[in-house]
Amino acid sequence: MKSWQKLLAVSVACSSLFIAAPADAAYQLNDEVANPPASLQMATQIGVLKYENPNMVNAADKDAIVVLSFGTTFKDQRTKAIDATAKAIADAHPNAKVVTAFTSHIVIKHIIENEGKCDYMTPEQTLDQLKSEGYTRIALVSLDVIPGMEYKYDVALFHEYKSQFKKIVLGTPLMYWQGQEDQRDDVMQVMQSLHLPAYKKGTAILLMAHGTPDPSNAYYAVMQAKLKAMKRNDVHIYTVEGWPRLDDWAGKLKMHKVERIILMPLMMVAGDHANNDMAGDEDDSHKIILQNMGFKVETKLQGLGENKRIRDIFVERANEAWDALSN
Numbered sequence: 105m106k107s108w109q110k111l112l113a114v115s116v117a118c119s120s121l122f123i124a125a126p127a128d129a130a131y132q133l134n135d136e137v138a139n140p141p142a143s144l145q146m147a148t149q150i151g152v153l154k155y156e157n158p159n160m161v162n163a164a165d166k167d168a169i170v171v172l173s174f175g176t177t178f179k180d181q182r183t184k185a186i187d188a189t190a191k192a193i194a195d196a197h198p199n200a201k202v203v204t205a206f207t208s209h210i211v212i213k214h215i216i217e218n219e220g221k222c223d224y225m226t227p228e229q230t231l232d233q234l235k236s237e238g239y240t241r242i243a244l245v246s247l248d249v250i251p252g253m254e255y256k257y258d259v260a261l262f263h264e265y266k267s268q269f270k271k272i273v274l275g276t277p278l279m280y281w282q283g284q285e286d287q288r289d290d291v292m293q294v295m296q297s298l299h300l301p302a303y304k305k306g307t308a309i310l311l312m313a314h315g316t317p318d319p320s321n322a323y324y325a326v327m328q329a330k331l332k333a334m335k336r337n338d339v340h341i342y343t344v345e346g347w348p349r350l351d352d353w354a355g356k357l358k359m360h361k362v363e364r365i366i367l368m369p370l371m372m373v374a375g376d377h378a379n380n381d382m383a384g385d386e387d388d389s390h391k392i393i394l395q396n397m398g399f400k401v402e403t404k405l406q407g408l409g410e411n412k413r414i415r416d417i418f419v420e421r422a423n424e425a426w427d428a429l430s431n
Contacts, residue, residue: 151281152428153262153274160240160270167429168201168239169193169422170230172258173247173372175206177214181373185409189247192415193422200426201239205230207257227258231265240270243429245422247372248277249408250323252316275425278408278417282326290417291323295330297413299406300339301366308362309339310353311370312382312390315346324348327370341370344377350390354397364400367391373407 133140133148171190176182186204194202205227206212215222225233234242244262248255255277262274276290283289301309313324324341331339340353357365367390369378382390383403394401408414 152276152425153259154271154428155262155266155273156271157267157269159267163240163270165241165270166239167199167241167243168203168234169197169243169245169426170227170234171202171204171245171247171422172207172227172261173204174254175208175211175215175224176373176375177211177218178373178375178379179219181375181407181409185373185407186247189409189415189418192419193245196419196423197426200243201234203230203234207254227261231261231268235268241429242269242272243422243425244272244274245418245425246275246277247409247418249313249370249372250279250316250320251277252318252320252323255320256318271429273425273428275421275428278414278421279323279327289330291326292330292333293417294414295327295334297411297417298370299411300336303336303338304364306362307338307364307366308353308357309336309366309368310350310390311339311341311368312378313341313343313346313370314377315343317346321346344381350393354394357399358397362399364402365394367394367401367403369405369407371407372409374405374410375407378405378407 133145137144171193173186176186190202190204204224206224207227209226212222212224212226231242244258246255246258248258258274262272266272279290279294281287281290283292315321315324321343324343324346328341331341342348342350342353367382369382371378380386380389383405385392391401391403
């Protein structure tokens with residue numbers, strides 16, 4: 105056992121345990137830890153989160169899946185990316201009620217202001233309604249790309265509502281495991297599932313991710329490493345609100361005599377950031393900045409949710425959460 109694991113009095117579950125029950129994959133408390141406090145138990149919970157309420161063991165099972173998405177004010181993207189993914193999840197679980205909730209309260213407000221109504225509720229409203237309708241077992245499914253600040257909201261919801269249902273689980277986002285401790289490699293799976301244009305000399309592909317002040321911003325470096333392992337040294341990831349930024353790549357590409365750049369969003373939806381920050385016609389858009397540097401720029405506006413291979417991965421994440429709910 106590694107020294108830091110000894111100091112924290114936790115040990116890694118054996119590889120066979122991870123493979124046999126991926127939904128329960130987690131660091132486990134060392135058997136020598138007597139009467140572990142709730143904080144230590146919570147610290148060892150990773151992967152799919154699961155809670156069974158001891159006060160509701162005799163309640164009848166009535167199951168629902170709640171698909172958690174940040175949402176978007178772009179109506180076409182709600183249909184092509186978010187709704188399409190939620191439908192794929194619903195098709196895989198025909199015997200369960202499947203509802204979509206938007207974690208962005210501001211997005212819901214803007215939809216109501218611009219469209220007159222919003223067919224999506226907040227997660228809190230959704231869970232309260234499901235409880236009032238007698239649902240007792242809830243699988244929370246995240247459409248987040250990485251376990252960043254939005255996913256922390258999902259985790260907080262899980263803990264806030266876990267005592268109100270017989271059983272509740274929270275699945276992992278699109279990319280969670282990185283191949284560490286014999287786990288699967290979500291990041292490589294996603295990178296291999298992107299609709300990347302074929303390599304062409306003199307052309308670079310820039311994938312625009314959101315970025316976050318959260319330490320999970322480091323996932324973008326892992327993605328870049330996976331792309332390098334795929335021998336796609338022409339593909340570079342930058343962020344709108346994190347690191348690396350556009351200017352971290354633009355100068356380097358100029359030095360390497362890149363003439364043409366293809367801009368693509370690495371986001372669930374091709375919404376405001378993709379249409380305006382990336383592909384807009386304002387002077388500060390990424391397209392215009394690169395054109396002013398002498399690059400020929402092409403933009404491809406397709407959210408991850410429009411990619412069937414990515415939707416299939418989200419279904420896998422939902423299935424994993426459902427298995428944890430059912431077992």
